[in-house]
Amino acid sequence: MVTLAFFFLATAAMIGALAVVTARNLFYAALGLLVSLAAVAGIYVTLDADFLALAQFLIYVGGIAVLIVFAVMMTAQINRASSSHRLWPLGLLTGAATLAGLAYVMINTEWRSESRGETISPMVGDASSAGIHLPDLLFSTYLLPFELAGLLLLVATIGALVIARER
Amino acid sequence: MDALALQHYLLLSAGLFAVGLVGVLAKRNVVVILMSIELMLNGVNVALVAFSRYSPVDELAGHIFAIFIITVAAAEVAIGLAILLTIFARRNTVDAAEINLLK
Incomplete structure (x- = not known):
């Protein structure tokens, strides 16, 4: 499913x-x-x-x-x-090469990955994934980046207003 | 049908990133370039959340990183569109090849 x-x-x-x-x-x-x-x-x-x-x-x-x-x-x-550059095949080539390289690495790396439990559905799961300690983490370990993100949004809002203002 | 592995999500993420990259490199319309940047950021987010989900330890750092990327993307789009509208008002173009104020 x-x-x-x-x-x-x-x-x-x-x-x-x-x-x-x-x-x-x-x-x-x-x-x-x-x-x-x-x-x-x-x-x-x-x-x-x-x-x-x-x-x-x-x-x-x-x-x-x-x-x-x-x-x-x-x-x-x-x-x-919405037209493309004269050099658009070069862009396409770069994109294809990037995709090929990434796919090669991703498939051939031995990821040390195990799915945590088989309970995909969060209703049945032990609720240890999202929701329970995401906020705890955000307000303790990552408190400084969190506050900086708020500051960044404030600066971006004011900046966008100033830049787009009618003169 | 075999179960979903980390690789499925990573391949989706690589696909979104590559399509976004092609858009950024090949298109002339600045609005399309901004949309493509959003696609690339989304691809990265998918990879981060997938790593977080499939990591052997109980780790939510991937979610946190994705939240911050979403925040920065929102700020970036707001500023980018403000600049774009100002340029359009003055020069009446959104063509990246014609915007050469800094040349």
Whole structure:
């Protein structure tokens, strides 16, 4: 069941990603991004990362994707084909080489990985994964990065307002 | 049907990263380049969370890292789009090849 869900979601994520790069219409590219991000949120669920799945939905699908759709509409070149560089085959080659190299390493490395228990479903599991001590960790070991992230968001908000202000 | 292994997730992550990389390198529209950067960050996040899930020890550092990456991605997109809108208002283009203010 989880395997089936994974392959469905992975296919959706890849199709969405390919749509971003190949779509002629900029709006379809944005929709492809939306599909891809939502599918990745589903992938997080299959990985027992419930909180991250929720965060992914709220921040990426609800925030970033909407922001990008706004940008697509405000820059008003939807109908103009989202064209590629003259040198686009070079980019494609680099991407393919990166994928081949990563896949080779990932498949041939002997990962010291064991799935923690067989209980994929967080309802049945011992609840030791996401949710229980994610906040504890965030507010103890990673407190300083957490506070810095808050500061970064504040700076980014003010910075975006200042940069985009009408003059 | 065999069970899901770490490799499945890693391959998905590599696929998303590579597609994003092609988008960043090959496209001219800055909006598409920003979208592709988001795809790459998502690929990395999938890898981090998968490592966290499949690690032999009970470790949630991958989740924490993913949370911070999401935060930074949100900030980056906000700033990037603000800059993009300013450039568009002044130069009326979103073509990366035509934006050469720093040349």
